[in-house]
Structures are given as C-alpha cells and as structure tokens.
Amino acid sequence: MKKNILGLNPKDTKFLLIVVFLTLFTPILLQPFAAGSELAQFNGGYPDLMQKIAIFGIFAVGFNILFGLTGYLSFGHAAFLGIGSYAAVWMFKLLTMNVIPGILLAMVVSGLFAAAIGYVSLRRSGIYFSILTLAFAQMCYKMAYSVLTPLTNGETGLQLTLNDPRILDGAQQGSSLPVTNIFGLAMNSSYKVEALGRVFTFNVGFYFCAVIAILAFYVAIRLFRSPFGMMLRAVKSNQQRMTYTGLDPKPYTLAAFVISGMYAGLAGGLLAAMDPLAGADRMLWTASGEVVIMTILGGAGTLMGPVLGAGVIKYLENIFSKINEGVLHDWFSFLPDGVEDVVIWVFARFTGEGWHLTLGVTFMLVVTFLPGGLIEGLKRLASRIRNGSQKRDKYDDPDPEHRPDPGKRVAGE
C-alpha cells in the first residue's frame, strides 16, 4: 500500500490539489483577457464574484453531501444559509468584527436548526421530504419577515449600526461603520499586482473564503470516502435492504442533513463576513432552487460537480448580466442589417435582464439530456475521444433504472 497523504488516496490527492490550484489562482484564471481588449467583458476577476463562487461552492458541496449521497432532495436549504447570515451578523453586532466567532456561531446555529428540521422532515422521504423542507424554509422566510422582526429587522434586513455594543472591539472610533476583519486584516482590503500588462487584484476576503472552501472540500472528500459516506450511499441505493442488514438508516441521514446544514450555515456566515448584512431574501425558495441547480448542473454525487456547477452558474450570471444590446451590436456588426437585428433580438432575450431565462433553459437541457451533469458530460466526451469512432459507450444505457450511479462511478475509477 502506498502511503496516503492527509488520509487520501493518490487520486483524491490529485483532486484536492486541482481544487487548491483552481481556488488559489482564481484571481488570475478569471482574468484571461487583457483589460483593454475586445474580450475583456468575459473577465470575471472582481473580488465580489470570486468570493461568491467560493461561498456558493461551499454551499453546493454541502448540499451535495445530502442530495448526492443519500438522494434526499431538500428544497429548503437556503433557510440554513439565511440563518447562518443572521447569526454571523449578530455576532458582529454584539461581540466583535473579527469574522471567526461569527462564522463559528453561524455553523452552530444552523446546525441546530438543521437538526430540528431534519429530525422532523426525515421521517418521510421522496417528494414528501422535498415538500416538508420547502414548507420549513418558507416558514423561516415568513417568520423572518413578520414575527421575528426584532431579531431579523424584517424587510430592511439586519445591518450594522454605529451604536452596536461590540464588546471585544472596545469603544467605537470615528463615525464610520467598522469593517469585518480577521485579526485586524480587513476583509475588503486588496493588493494589486501588475504583471504581463494586466492588473491582478488579490483580495483578502477572497483568500479567506478560498482557504475555507478548500478545507470544506477536503472534509467532503474524506466524508465521501469514509465508511460513513458508504452508509449514505447505501441509503440512496436501497434503504430497505439496509434495514434488513440490521442497520438503521435514520441516524446516518440525519447526520448528513445536519452536516449539509452546517455547510450552508458556513456559507451564510461567509456571505455575512464579506458584506455584513443579512436579509430574508436569502431564504426564499428560489434561493434553495439555485443550489439545487448548481449541484445538478455540475453533477450530483460527484466530488467536483457542485464546485464546478457553482462556479459556472455564478460566472455566467455575472457575465450574462453584463452583456447588453450595445455589446451585442459590437459582436454582430459583421452581419447584414436585417439578420443582425434578428440575432441581436434573440441574444438580448437571454442576456442582461434575461439571465434567469438562460438559467431556466440551461437547467431544463441539463436535466433532460445530461442527468449526470457537466462531470458526466466531460466523461462521455473523454471516453468518446478515447474510443474513436465507437458511437455508444457504456453510459448510454437507455434504461435509466440501470444507469450507474454517478457517485459510484467516481469512486470506482
């Protein structure tokens, strides 16, 4: 046996290294085109976007631990994201602007909520589970808007104010709001480096998120490969048989639910750490739908899938929202006038304001034609290239019942 680094086998180590590389070099990777050039609009190198990708990557990885491994489709995961945000902002208000306690509290609180909600919801499975989680999330959302206004500040959202106590930070200096920091290093500070004719921005907040994202991903790998992960897969493939073997699936699924709730809380806490305000909108069920989309798009049950999905969706969201008719005119100016107008009209529906339309269409196409997500698509592509002219590969099984489980495939290969 080869000696394993960090308790991972060589393949997973490679995986982790890829992720570490991708996250740490995002500021460079997302800036592929020189600033003044035609293609500069494809650059996504804003600290804002990079933070979002890292944070939603964590969210999706956590969601995948529940959905990808156990097959329980939760439609209310955004509730934990929102709860995490609220908890973190309260910590910033009461204790200190240092993000560490805030994020820890966010994880603990959302973990508690997940334990309570999971305990109830997991008594049912399938569509009932989805609807129960949806109901709980909607309940949290409505309560944040109405009854819990003293805690959540209702529609305005929870914000920092100048006369918050902030016990550990001592007396308030100046008249501006303090910024979140980690042991004095402000989250919104960044360092600019000029190289190769471009300016690369290295943002403290992003690197903080990135390090946490890598840790979260590492934990997820360990979890996927552990006997516990195996149990969760057993829950997905056949609960009944699992019961016959003398194993009770309940504690395992509940643990998975709590873990994934804590991931969501962590993501929520990080969102608050980057921008210290929390609103109930984060708990809306469309937000829950978004994390489902990310996970499915990347590939549920795979390790890389959710990260990939979160990255692709957040990147495209940013880019697509930026493209307006003017940009389109530049692109298609080579076409004859009539054709140009038609093409621009079509494209304009999908860009700018129409980003949600693109999202919906992409989602439908992925679920219909590529149920395994992008990861499966890449694998098919790779195997097709390898097999040359051979048209059908082993994953083209027409019968979905016998379609191999995407999670297992990653494990086996």
Place this chain on the structure above:
Amino acid sequence: METILLQLLNGLDKGSAYALIALGLTLIFGTLGVVNFAHGALFMIGAFCAVTLSRLLNLSFETVDPTRTDFLGNPLKVKTPYVEAWFGPDFGHALIDWSVPLAILFSIPIMIAVGFIMERGLIKHFYKRPHADQILVTFGLAIVLQEVIKYVYGANPISTPAPDAFKGSFDFGALLGFDPNLIIYPYWRLIYFGFAAVVIGAVFSFLQFTTFGMVVRAGMADRETVGLLGINIDRRFTLMFGLAAAVAGMAGVMYAPILSPNYHMGMDFLVLSFVVVVVGGMGSLPGAVAAGFLLGILESFASMNWIKDIIPGIDQIIIYVVAIVILLTRPRGLMGRKGVMEE
C-alpha cells in the same frame, strides 16, 4: 358569530384557488405520475389570458371630434375601441366590461394547447425518470415560462377589473338576519367561489359519469391492465393533462380581478398548492379539494386579530404548521390512497 362567518367567507375565495390548482396537480399526478412544478405557471398563464383579452378588446383608434375641444382649444381626439365601432357602442362597451368572464372561453383552448404541448414535448420523456428529475425539469420550465411572461408583459402587476355589475359588495349579514353592513362580501369573490364549485363539480362528474372518465379512473388504478385491454391510455392521459392545465388556467383567469396578475404569482401559489396536495393526500382528488378549502379557511381564521395577539405571526405560517403536523401524524395525508408515492 359574525366574525366567524366573515372569516369563513374570506377563506373561501383563497381556498377555491388552492383547491382548483391542487385539483389539477393531483389529476396530473394521479394519471401520469408526474410531479409538476410548472403548474403554478399554468395558473399564471391563465391570469395573463385575461390580461391579453382585455388588452385586445381595448385596442382602439383615434378620431378627431371637431365639435368638442380640449382645454387648449384644439379639437378633441377621441379614442374609440374597435369593438365599439364594429358592434355599436353599447354592445362594444359591454364586451370590454365583461372581458374577464369572456377570457374563460378564450383561455380554455389556449390552456389545453399549452398543456398538450407541455406533455407531448417535455413531460412525456420523464415518466420513467425518478421524481427528483421530474421536479427539476418542471422547475426549470416554470422559470422559463415566468421569464417569458415577464418579458412580454413587464414586471409590474396589471390590474384587470371585474365587470361593473360585480364591483360592489354583497350584504351577507342582512340575508341571515344580522345587522346590515356587518358581514359584507365582494360580489366577485362570491362568484369566484361559485365558479370554483362548478368547475370542481364538472371535473368530478366528468370522471365519474362518462365512459372516458371511467377509463381514466381505471388507468389511475392500474395503468398496465387498461393498456392490455387494448385502450390507448396514454392519449387519454395526455388529454387529462390538457384538462388539468385548463382548470389551472380558468382558476387564473377568474383570479385576475382579485389579485392583479404579475409574473411571479404562479410561484407564490405553487408552493402553497403543493402543501395543499400533500395535506390532502397525494393522488386523492377529493382530498385535494377538501384540503384546499380547509387551508384557505384556516389561513383566514389565523389572520384574525385576537388570534394574532395570542400567537403573533401565526397567519403567515399556519398553512405550513398544519402541513407539518398532518404529514407527521397522517403520513398519507387526509385522504391519501395506500400505495401512492410510498417508497
């Protein structure tokens, strides 16, 4: 006593909408076995059918009336809707006034067509896929439909008034011997309830008393055997999908005067309708209707002031609380059948 009656009445119109949407959802689920997250979008499309018809009828041309002048002294421009010019002012005006009820006739073929295209074009391919896939693809479809409507009609709610004849309120209290003006209830909501009752009755009698309905019910119970008897059950189920779409659409048309249609109304109603279906019992039509009314009425009772004083915010969450309690105590819902959606 009168407050109770009033809340009961208030709950009816919302309950009717829930019941109609939940009925369609259950119909689709019971026949095709598909969990349709796009059903709220069908409700919304129905509401926008009403908007479209009222806009079509209001299309008008301008004429200059030399006998009258506006405040600047110029000849007054008069807008005349085409319908008034074609059918005479009285009948034309009545047509415009009655655009919402007329939109029902207008919406039925549209909704059936939409349902047909949806079923044949997309949902057909998802019968054998897991429920999660069905949820996800219809969720995507719902987003797409919503965005298309948003593009065509804009993001703001469009008010679509009911006919003038139904503008007022009905003094329900006087009828029952209470003081006048104690229990008053808008006519249109009363009509909505009556309309819902008729539609629900029609759907049930269609399923109960026609041969077509009998075959469909047989197919719901055992699809395979019906197929073996040489009946093309798939085609009938497709028609049922169209019917369910039409029910949702009509519910939307009639709801337009109560709630000005906006592009996200479908999603708002969908979440609640799902809760209704689950409470009523997956696959049970009477369950869906009963739960719809039950939850609508409960919601309206919970919004009474003295109840809100005891448990603040209960009006916002009562439906979800009830759903959670029912699912945990009666896992199959109020009237759920055995063997439906059980793992």
